[in-house]
Amino acid sequence: MVQERVLPATPTTRATVTREEGLMLYEDMVLGRLFEDKCAEMYYRGKMFGFVHLYNGQEAVSTGVIRALRRDANDYVASTYRDHVHALSAGVPAREVMSELFGKVTGCSKGRGGSMHLFSEPHRLLGGYAFVSEGIPVATGVAFQSKYRREAMNDPSSDGVTVCFFGDGAANNGQFFECLNMAALWKLPVIYVIENNKWAIGMAHERATSVPEIYKKGPAFGMPGVEVDGMDVLAVRGVAQEAIARARAGEGPTVIEALTYRFRGHSLADPDELRAKEEKEVWSKRDPITRLADHLLGEGLVKAEELKEIDRRIQEHVNDAVKFALDSPEPDPKDLYKYIFAED
Amino acid sequence: MAETIFFNALREATDEEMARDPRVLVMGEDVGHYGGSYKVTKDLYKKYGDLRLLDTPIAENSFTGMAVGAAMTGLRPIVEGMNMGFLLLAFNQISNNAGMLRYTSGGNFTIPMVIRGPGGVGRQLGAEHSQRLEAYFQAVPGLKIVACSTPYNAKGLLKSAIRDNNPVLFFEHVLLYNLKEDLPDEEYLLPLDKAEMVRSGEDITILTYSRMRHHVMQAVKTLEKEGIDPEVIDLISLKPLDMATIAASVRKTHRVLIVEECMKTGGIAAELTAQIIEQCFDDLDAPPVRLSSQDIPTPYNGILENLTIVQPAQIVEATKKLLDNRI
Known part of the structure; x- marks a missing residue:
């Protein structure tokens, strides 16, 4: 078994949270977890199709970063094929996400996208990009747009920050390095969040990467690179808040490498035979939801019954999303060509 | 001006x-x-x-x-x-x-x-x-x-x-x-989806685009001297193709020559030919003819390069051949 990388033990930037913030983070993570569990169930029951990549285990990254952004203004999120939970954290209603997975016209991409192509302009979700790394240039261009509006169009209100999520596998692709160069060169308000879950399908990160510490590649391009325990939502939130503040202040991009783990295979089609049992056990003990719950309880911010009540309420919310998706109509066949061109 | x-x-x-x-x-x-x-x-x-x-x-x-x-x-x-x-x-x-x-x-x-x-x-x-x-x-x-x-x-x-x-x-x-x-000194815009009628004629429709338009027009000078009256259309829009303009021309001339610089296999003319056959078959008196570049990487040598792309003389020859079998 490969030596486990030591997680950064004493993060200096760990967020301190109020009761309200703690409950918000907990609820967001539970929504991600229960939504994905329901997806697995629906996939095996033949209600959704294609490749479905679940996010279980990585919730602290989505919640920690996206819930530190402004929801009601001009911040943007770009995701990958593993995008359900990023969409939920960004505020896309669970009903719309579930409907999209069912291919229904009420889905956030009108049933044209599917699991790997969730988009929502109203929630500034730039999309699930299904080819590894291809979302990085797009997100970088959106960050450029924010700067352009501020400086070339004299719009001081254009202070948006764009967050671009991708995995350890993507960080070996040229688009990553090309965009780090341009983002630093032009001081773009973008944050590259690498969810290093150790495995690119069956390729272990160490077998694919000459310098496995991805955060070290930030400084090589002239921007900060931060390593964070991706199973600790407060640590993720802390480094995210710092990076967002820097980006918003015009101080440029940041690389955040969140060390995390997916509790399921690469996709629901993956037999997941390569990852060692011992490795899975080590990481399952670091469950980010349990960890936040323990913290909130230990600090006396919440009571156990309150968390249980949230779990129950979110489960109902997810069940409602399934019912909504089941009851929703299929796209109209006469609209097969709709959305090819802007005028459609 | x-x-x-x-x-x-x-x-x-x-x-x-x-x-x-x-x-x-x-x-x-x-x-x-x-x-x-x-x-x-x-x-x-x-x-x-x-x-x-x-x-x-x-x-x-x-x-x-x-x-x-x-x-x-x-x-x-x-x-x-x-x-x-x-x-x-x-x-x-x-x-x-x-x-x-x-x-x-x-x-x-x-x-x-x-x-x-x-x-x-x-x-x-x-x-x-x-x-x-x-x-x-x-x-x-x-x-x-x-x-x-x-x-x-x-x-x-x-x-x-x-x-x-x-x-x-x-x-x-x-x-x-x-x-x-x-x-013009004043502002003007041109539609992206309309082909351009370069020369109106009765005998044959020559469809072309980009630089090959100029090769075609060189050939047309020769053809005019021989009493041939070709219609020349610059496609402008390679996608979507302006089939309305193209079909109207085919209905008039019943013969089509396509001159392009791209490669023959899977080229613009290949798609154009397919659409003409699908939509204008009954108006055709002869199969459409394609003059395309050769299906090779463009060679450096000048002689070979000229052989790779279509030359005006080939356009003259192909036009005359298409018209030779006029009923």
Whole structure:
């Protein structure tokens, strides 16, 4: 078994949270977890199709970063094929996400996208990009747009920050390095969040990467690179808040490498035979939801019954999303060509 | 009227649209301080600044993807391919994201961007710099493909492409940048989806685009002397094809010759032939004939290069052969 990388033990930037913030983070993570569990169930029951990549285990990254952004203004999120939970954290209603997975016209991409192509302009979700790394240039261009509006169009209100999520596998692709160069060169308000879950399908990160510490590649391009325990939502939130503040202040991009783990295979089609049992056990003990719950309880911010009540309420919310998706109509066949061109 | 050289017609179009709309910007290799490899953006950075004439590093796939992101969020970027061939390196962003993303997103986002630059076979530039990419891109859903051929249509079409809300692949030709023509003093725009009637005639329809239009017109001079009256149509829009104009011409002449610079296999003429047969079969007196480049990488040697692309003499010969079997 490969030596486990030591997680950064004493993060200096760990967020301190109020009761309200703690409950918000907990609820967001539970929504991600229960939504994905329901997806697995629906996939095996033949209600959704294609490749479905679940996010279980990585919730602290989505919640920690996206819930530190402004929801009601001009911040943007770009995701990958593993995008359900990023969409939920960004505020896309669970009903719309579930409907999209069912291919229904009420889905956030009108049933044209599917699991790997969730988009929502109203929630500034730039999309699930299904080819590894291809979302990085797009997100970088959106960050450029924010700067352009501020400086070339004299719009001081254009202070948006764009967050671009991708995995350890993507960080070996040229688009990553090309965009780090341009983002630093032009001081773009973008944050590259690498969810290093150790495995690119069956390729272990160490077998694919000459310098496995991805955060070290930030400084090589002239921007900060931060390593964070991706199973600790407060640590993720802390480094995210710092990076967002820097980006918003015009101080440029940041690389955040969140060390995390997916509790399921690469996709629901993956037999997941390569990852060692011992490795899975080590990481399952670091469950980010349990960890936040323990913290909130230990600090006396919440009571156990309150968390249980949230779990129950979110489960109902997810069940409602399934019912909504089941009851929703299929796209109209006469609209097969709709959305090819802007005028459609 | 003012005599305008081709590259300046494109520059005027860019300048006018940038002055009109602050969301319009140009990005690519050497578009700013250097002025563009064919001077289409010469000195515009002095007027509009470095952000609106964004000199990018040599990273085609990434800066094209950036343009997609900028377009999704409301800007109107023009990406210059220093040589359109380099955009093979950006094929993924052009296909998956510029072309398909609006559909895949269920209409959440639109991609108003122009990707323009010199394509075609130059003079002994070698295989990589002498490509004919229009054929490669024609299968990508969501893209409009336009090829300009004169200073007049270059200016009017580029302005329309910049104002279009869809991704437009805009082909110029490396050997046409020095053509001169008198252009109107007042502003004009040309439709992106309409073919241009270059010469009205009765005997045969010759369909062509880009630089081959000029080879065709050289051939036409010879054909006229021999009493042949060809109709010449410049396709302008390579996708979608203006089948209304084309079909009307076929109904009149009943014979079709297609002259193109791209390769024969899977080329623009291949698609055009298929559509003509599907839609105009009963109007044809003879099978459509294609004159295309040879299916080889463009050779460096000048003699071989000339053999690779269609020459005016071949157009004369093919036209006469098509007319020889007139009933």
